[in-house]
Amino acid sequence: MMRVLLVEDETGFAGGLKRRFAQEGIEVDMVSDGRQGLDRARSGGYDLVLLDLMLPKMDGIEVCRELRRNSEVPVIMLTARDDDVDKILGLEIGADDYLTKPFNFRELQARIRAVMRRARVRNTPGVNEERIQLGGLILDARRRAVLVDGDPVDVTAREFDLLWLLACHPERVFTREELLDRIWGFDHHGDTRMVNVQVRRLRQKIESDRAEPRFLRTKWGVGYYLIDEECPR
Amino acid sequence: MRFKLGLQLTAVFLLITFLVVGTAGYLFFNTFRRRLIDERSMAQLTQTNIIASGVAPLIGEDQVEARQILRTRSREVGARLVFLDPRGRVALDASAGMAERHLEGERLDHPLVESALAGGQETSVQFLDGVGWTMYSTVPVIRRGEIIGVLFVSEGIDDIVAALVDLSRQLAFYLGASGIIVMLATIGIGQYLTAPLGRLTRAAERLGAGNLAERVDIRRRNEVGRLGEAFNRMAAQLEQVDRSRRRFIGDASHEMRTPLGTAKIVLESLLAQQTHDPETRRALQTIEEGVDRLAGLVNSLLVLTRLEHAKASGSEERWQDIDLRELAHQVSADCRPLADEKALRLEVNAANLVEVHGDEDALYRAVRNLVENAIRYTPRDGRVEVAVGRVGARAFLQVRDTGNGIAPEDLPYIFERFYRPDDARSRQAGGFGLGLAIVSEAVELHGGRIDVSSKPDEGTVMTIELPAADVE
Structure with missing residues (x-):
């Protein structure tokens, strides 16, 4: 059973979201300020933290940064502002994803699935240190080799x-x-x-059609990501 | 035709210069001429008087001696000396032998002779053909208180004429020189005065075209400098007003998202319950549609504000090299579900690499809005095609549909904010009339243009034209 922590001061929103999760059979714990949120998240046992950006006592960015010092728990930021995306996703804060309010619950579910799968890949012992397989794309860290559908690149x-x-x-x-x-x-x-140039070169090598990349995708207006062909969509 | 201020200035100053220098020169010339001639007259009269008194005792006594003296004196002063008897007939001609015409024995009718016979002494200047400017003077020859004749002197004044010609040449030279100096000076002054005005005009035009960051750099300690400062203050104020307007819309939109988010999730949780009677369910769905529409409006407003901000700041810091083919494919992939709902064929036609330099998010939204619009206004089983191409330095992205088309009377307004054609179809299709405003704002941000051609019930072609980037 998945355990979710929701840190949100907007009680109407938190209540609605909790009920929606419950309908899917997922229990959600709620806290309404940043400090409590950080304590609860640290005390552990959660599979996912949903973190509002604007929180009393300690804002979501601060909570996330503090949490990342000693926790790998997946964090999805919920925000009414989308002009801080760079900061939220940045190395410094370390959120795994973000979603802008208002959103569809289905959209949130999709993000959660992706984040959870990522966490699983990361936590499978021995695997992420040497070899990663994402559908037709295989990376071998020891030999620093890349295979696309079995062909070395x-x-x-x-x-x-x-x-x-x-x-x-x-x-x-x-x-x-x-x-x-x-x-x-x-x-x-x-x-x-330089990133653009590198991505373009990389696509030339691993993609059959650069205009319709199969693996290395553009998130328009944000950046790049690698698709997980096995991730349910 | 408007005349340039500098040119007007030059013309006026030239006119004034020519008037002043010309008048002064003319007055000076005349004074100088009169003075020369007066001096010469005085000298000639004095000399003539001396000669007259020298010859007076010999007249009628020793004609040979008198002629001899006159000849000698004539040679000495370089003038022709003629003695006339009281009846005005020439008695002695001192140039006899060297003049063309010997005058002895002839009558000489001249006003000066009359006046001299009456006791006057006078001079006059005349121009004689073949001789040039000549000065005449006459004095009565008097012996024992009785006028016994007139001494008539005629002398060339070529030296005076030469001096005057020289003077007039110099005056003309000064007039011309001062004209040139005034012309150059006024052209310089004109430039000095009008150059900042030209800069101001161009800055005002750019400001009027929407570039509120426009400022002028006029460091003058005069009215023009003050005008520049006033312009800059005005522009700063405008920018400030515009900034606070944008910030207000941005803040308000962001603030709306929180309650919208709450409404949305509560509605979703309610709708997920299966226990509602049909009427309640329909009502909840209606409310959800309203919330979604509001959320869409808020998003569009935020995008527009962001685009306006990007345009006002003029910053290209976040710009990327963008592959229009990839963009077209991405948008069509993202819009595929919408197209499938109406069984539309959605095709991408992009054979060659076309790249532009720009704001990724802005261009994505522009193209997405175009494709969504095309899908929205195309009836079932129709076709929407996205094509990408390049002609010279211009990149094209074209969205073509087999839709309802746009009425000619709506065409000029479709890019205006909140404009929606007043017909049932477009109202039914939803939207706030911000989609194409976003497109046009995004294209403008990149210095591009957008072209629409549409035939009612046949389809619409929207073409975005952007400066192409040369990559690789």
Whole structure:
């Protein structure tokens, strides 16, 4: 049974969401301020934390940042503002996904599925350190090899790093800034065109049609992500 | 035709210069001429008097001696000396032998002679053909108080004429030179005055076209400088007003999302219960539709505000190289469910790589709005086609449908905010009339243009034209 923590000060919203989850047979614990939310999330046992961005006492960004110091629990941010996307998804905060209010419950379910699957991939012992398979795409970390439908593809070290990072978090959208920081390092800050160029080269190698990429997708206006072909949609 | 301020200035100053310098030059010339001639007259009269008194005792006594003296004196002063008897007949001609015409024995009718016979002394200047400017002077020759004749002197004044010609040449030179100096100076002053005005005009035009960040840099300690400062203050104020308007719409829209989110999730949880009677269920669905519509409106307003903000700031920092083919495929994939609902054929026709440099989110929304619109206004079993291409430095993305088309009278307004054609079909189709406003705003942000051609009941073709980027 999945355990969900909802940190939300808007009681009407929290009540509605809790009831909707209950209809799907999922129990949701609710707290209404940031500090309590952080304590409850830390005390553990949750499979997922749904975190509102604007919270009394401690805002969602702060909660998430604190939580990430010692917890890998998947976090989805719920927000009425979508102008902080870069920050929310950024390395510093470490949320796994975000959703803008108002949203369809179905949409939330899809995000939860993706995030949960990602967490499972990450937590399977031994697997994520050496080999990741996402449908037709296989990454082998030891040999730094990439296989597309069984055929080996030559990639550079940096291209492999990029692919590996995306593959470790399938379906998670990475902003260009975050990719730049993680793959190139902070001294390249701001030069996001390098990410574009790298993605374009990588697509030439692993995609049969760059205009309709099968694996390495664009989240328009946000960044890039690697699709998990086995993830239920 | 409007005349340029600088040109007007130059013309007026030139006119004034020519009037002032010309008049002064003319007056000076005349004064100078009169003075020269007066001096020469005085000198000539004095000399003539001396000669007259020299020859007076010899007249009628020793004619040979008199002629000899006159000849000598004539040679000395370089003039022709003629002695006339009291009846005005020439008695002695000192140029005899060297003049063309020997005048002795002839009558010389001249006003000066009359006046001299009456005791006057006068001079006059005349122009003689073949000789040039000549000065005449006459004095009576008097012996023992009785006028016994007239001494008539005629002398060329070429030296005076030459001096005057020289003077007039100099005056003309100064007039021309000062004209040129004034012209250059006024052209310079004109430039100095009008250059900032031109800058101001262009800045005002750009400001009027919507670029509220426009400022002018006019560092002048005069009225023009103050005008520039006033312009900048006005632009700053406009920008401030525009900024707070955008912020207000943005804040209000964001604030609306929280209660909308609550309404939405509560409605969903209610609708998930199977216990409602049909009437309640229909009512709940109606409310949900309303919430969705409001949410759509809020999203559109936020997108518009963001686009306006991007345009006002002019920042291209977040721009990416965008593959229009990928964009077309992505949008068509995202719109596929909508098309399938109406059994529409949704096709992407993009053979070649076409890239542009731009705001990813803005272009995605623009293309998505176009495709959604096309789907919305195309009847079942119709066709929507997205084509991507490039001609020279321009990239094209075209959305073509076999839909209802747009009435010619609506065509000029479809990109205006909240404009909806006043017919049942479009009201039924929903929307707030912000979709195409977003498209046009996004295209404008990229310095592109949008072209529409539509035939009622045949279909619509919307073409976005953007500057192509050269990548790879």
